Amino acid sequence: MTGLVILGVALVAALAFGLYRQRVDGRFSPTMREVDLAPTPTAEDPADRAADLAVWDAIASAVPGAALGERATFVQFSSAFCAPCRTTRVLLDDVATRTDGVAHVEIDAEEHLSLVRELDIRRTPTTLILDGIGNELTRAAGAPRREQVLAALPSSSQETT
């Protein structure tokens, strides 16, 4: 009898979790660091500005070769035991290639654990979208779809082909 109950609970829990994850995976939501929800790239509050720029500073010091895109930068955190990371890499590469001024930086989460803690990355893949000066605009955990990525890009960008 206990076995039957545990089986029922396990199946219901797995179904609920799976459906929930399917819904939120790859969805870009405004970053938790942004206290004022409207993205304000020219924030005058020096504290705000410092917090924003710290995101890119932390990334740049952890990954010296990384370069910021003129319009936007995808910062993708990946790990070895992550099947959707590959799909996400291919997609973000493709969008970055087709869109002017958009760069894609992929970071191995295992090798940069202090950065992972600092930016509060919990899963791989997690994709941050930064604006031209390195503010974090939004982030998504899980593999995003192409239309989700394009919709989350800063509006000035156009896909060239």
Add this chain to the structure above:
Amino acid sequence: MTDTAVNRPAVTGIDPRGPRFTASVTLAIFVLALLLSGPSPEAAAVLTGVQALFFAVGAGLGVQWTPTGLLFRSVIRPRLTPPADLEDPTPPRFAQAVGLVFAVVATIGFATGAVVLGQVFAGFAVVAAFLNAVFAFCLGCEMYLLGLRLTRRTA
């Protein structure tokens, strides 16, 4: 401008439907073990024990070499259309190692009379196998980064 920090050795991809087929069989075995665990914990122990052996093969050699992986390649895959893309075999192999731990604890529970312990661990295995089979979602892989964050002090 990509791959600034990630250098992975090139690996031959596997058909992503293989690990999902394996997860379906794993799910069936754990469901059966839970159903039998009340009337016959011994039968449940045999089932989870066999599954532990499958997991050990998957963790040691790769998920494509388990009996279900071989069955998929020799019998099922030739009847399917070619896959849209291939998958890195490392994540499912890691998941097999996580599954091995749960299967071993469940087997010990069923075999020593700690039936509830066996049932709880078989229940966790059902959750993981269900997510993998139905949603192609690798629970063990997800826990990996959280585990590193919690256990490793420096980067």
